[in-house]
Amino acid sequence: MQAAPETIFLKDYTQAAYLVEDVHLTFRLDPSATRVLARIRFAPNPAVADRRFFLHGEQLKLISARIDGAPVAPDVTQTGLTCDVPDAPFTWEAEVQIDPAANTALEGLYMSNGMYCTQCEAEGFRKITFYPDRPDVMAPFTVRVAGDLPVLLSNGNPTGSGDGWAEWHDPWPKPAYLFALVAGDLRATSDSFTTMSGKKVDLNIWVRPGDEGKTAFAMDALKRSMKWDEDVYGREYDLDVFNIVAVDDFNMGAMENKGLNIFNSSAVLCSPETSTDANFARIEAIIAHEYFHNWTGNRITCRDWFQLCLKEGLTVFRDQQFSGDMRDPAVQRIEDVLALRARQFREDNGPLAHPVRPDRYAEINNFYTATVYEKGAELIGMLKRLVGDDGYAKALDLYFDRHDGQAATIEDWLKVFEDATGRDLTQFKRWYEQAGTPRVTVADEFKDGTYTLHFKQITNPTPNQDVKAPQVIPIAVGLLGRNGDEVLPTQVLEMTEGAQSFHFEGLATKPVPSILRGFSAPVILERDLSASERAFLLAHDTDAFNKWEAGRSLAKDVLLRMVTDGVAPDPDYLDAIRTALRDDGLNPAFRALVLSLPGEDDLAQTLFDHGLTPDPAAIHAAREGLRDALAAHLAADLAPLYDAMACPGPFRPDAVDAGKRSLRLAALSLLTRVDGPARAQALYDAADNMTEQLGALSCLLDAGAGDAASQAFRAQWQGDRLVMDKWFAMQVVHAAPETAAATAERLTTDDAFDWKNPNRFRSVFGALTMNAAGFHHADGAGYALLADWLIRLDGANPQTAARMSTAFETWRRYDADRQEMIRAALRRIADTKGLSRDMSEMVGRMLGGG
Ligand code: TRP
Ligand code: ZN
DSSP states (O other), X not given: OOOOOOOEEGGGOOOOSEEEEEEEEEEXXXXXXXXXXXXXXXXXXXXXXXXXXXXXXXXXXXXXXXXXXXXXXXXEOSSEEEOOOOSSOEEEEEEEEEOGGGOOSOOEEEEXXXXXXXXXXXXTGGGTSOBOOSTTOOEEEEEEEEOSSSEEEESSEEEEEETTEEEEEEEEEEOGGGXXXXXXXXXXXXXXXXXXXXXXXEEEEEEOXXXXXXXXXXXXXXXXXXXXXXXXXXXXXXXXXXXXXXXXXXXXXXXXXXXXXXXEGGGTOOOTTTOOHHHHHHHHHHHHHHHHTTTBTTTBEXXXXXXHHHHHHHXXXXXXXXXXXXXXXXXXXXXHHHHIIIIIIHHXXXXXXXXXXXXXXXXXXXXXXXXXXXXXXXXXXXXXXXXXXXXXXXXXXXXXXXXXXXXXXXXXXXXXXXHHHOOOOTTTTHHHHOOSOOEEEEEEEEETTEEEXXXXXXXXXXXXXXXXXXXXXXXXXXXXXXXXXXXXXXXXXXXXXXXXXXXXXXXXXXXXXXXXXXXXXXXXXXXXXXXXXXXXXXXXXXXXXXXXXXXXXXXXXXXXXXXXXXXXXXXXXXXXXXXXXXOTTSXXXXXXXXXXXXXXXXXXXXXXXXXXXXXXXXXXXXXXXHHHHHHHHTHHHHHHHHHHTOOOSSOOOSHHHHHHHHHHHHHHHHHHHXXXXXXXXXXXXXXXXXXXXXXXXXXXXXXXXXXHHHHHHHHHHTTOHHHHHHHHHHHHXXXXXXXXXXXXXXXTTSTTOOTTSHXXXXXXXXXXXXXXXXXXXXXXXXHHHHHHHHHHHHHHOHHHHHHHGGGGTTGGGSOHHHHHHHXXXXXXXXXXXXXXXXXXXXXXXXXXXX
């Protein structure tokens, strides 16, 4: 094994020795020999006694360096340079040469389809020039871009341009991670937005020629985001222009560079013919997310990378609020919780568990996780619940007021809430510091008109944290009468102890409790409830989230018993689902969610939590069996439902029509099981939108009748990269368990497979890991194949390779044979020569090296 990469600790934070007053950059673009000239005004930081001048720099060829005009000869290493400098403000000038065309890591300045673009978060700027590349060093930037390309962009406002050059100035001091540059043959879709104080802002979405027809929805989402942030948070945009660029080769969804957001093309381009309803919703959320970062991230940034959740948790919370306001808040909440459970609970329960604010890391890129983002957002939601809507509004106003222009910490954030509301948040802070998902058990009791709920909380040990203290848990509770009336509207109980009881007096009969309404805290609630009580809640709960949750927990119990006892599906469950499905008062999107079943990974984790060893094949079989049983039981309802949910007229991506399509496709998928593939084939042939075309194709593939449609799909869409990603993913997601790995392997030999493009790599291997029974097939082929390709990808793009290695994080759940095969795959990765720091850290943590 390689030497473990060096660990960086939160407790070791010290201020920067030199601060930056302003930055001038000149780029002379060339694919393999770009020159970057930096002129930077530095000033010693009087708060630091023992000053050493160190600039980060990686893979840079230093051409020349000067201080106050005089040539200097700095000491250059693999990670940066040091140099003797005056004990007073001075001007640093350096010219470096870099090679964007050879940059396959997609970090720093790189090329994608002939266009230049940058990705600097978290530590990519040091691959562009020598600089104190840390978020607490902030400065205004002036950037001159010279190159033989029609469009030359950087942050801030345009200040001049001519033949082959353009100049930009960003007046807002920013850390280097928010720097961006884009150059290429690009086409803009343009519009404008007038802010609440009457300033007109030019908006542009830049795409490659040919993609202009796919920008309208994103532009509309951007304008709605700008308006929403003014209306809800009082936040106004602060530059004359806002540019968005779509790039095909990108490691993540998008990046909030000041005034110049760069997007993975999958997170911005869409049209009814090429994009599903889920794509539209994701694009709306990501556009909003990046725009909202302008205040929560850019105007107020992070002191150091341990504080990442300060901007990400808050910005996810804001984009979730936005999506809820634009769509259906209850459906949005259910979808957010589904994602949280699938990704964050999984992470929190395995070897990669870490606090929302980690206290150590080797490679910060590995901490852009569901815990920092999604659990981070849950913590904001809990704070809001604890201090109330008014308290939250006051705290946020104070936050923007007090910390504008600063690089802040979680301590600053919590202090703002304490000062604005008078509440002591000492115990709440544990949510940021302790990893692991609290498990809350509840028992109840009714005596002499008093109803009592007894709660206990316990959090399992996680890496580097053996003992957990109790956390404050806001538990929203409502009580229902036996006839379904609400006898006590929602109340937030504040659990602060390891064990705690709450009393409700003056009740005539024992109520049915609805606990953790709206999923008021990111905990695992364990409660022994009979199937009939759950069915009662599914039918009567006035809280939409818990109504859905009741159906989901029913399904989970049924599935678990099918797996462990081999019993047939419980008819009471099937009846309860049918009742909900028939309730026309319920929104179609909600009914589609009621019809959906817990995923195989979720079932595996639950079995493991109950002390059992999950068998992926048995779980898959049970889930298929339950879908067959649902199809048979609901048969009479499905065809009429399928017809009723058709959306006549032109395609609209709004939540209402999307909800109808989702229920329609859920019905079709069950119908195909009882009626055969004819209806799905008819929809495939007639569909004029990607949601239905792809929905029909998945039904056909599930029925083993998808070959013709799949070939037709490929022929129709081979010119469209984003649609072809779907085509690749479909084959693998819908492959039978025993052929999933072979299917993925075969696709890697397809002419259109391009492993260096992260979207395409994910479309095959992300899909393989999502096919749980296929990935975990007992022959181990999935593990071996993924390890081979992660090793290959790590050599080119460590960030994406390391991120995808999390497919192995659940290995401890499985039987000895599978554990041994996964450990062997991980060891094989670990033993690879020249393995990246990213991958070494991930594999080390998964194997249990701390
Ligand atoms: N800050 C970005 C966001 O949350 C995400 C991000 C971090 C990112 N590092 C990245 C995106 C690297 C692309 C590549 O929106
Ligand atoms: Zn973000």
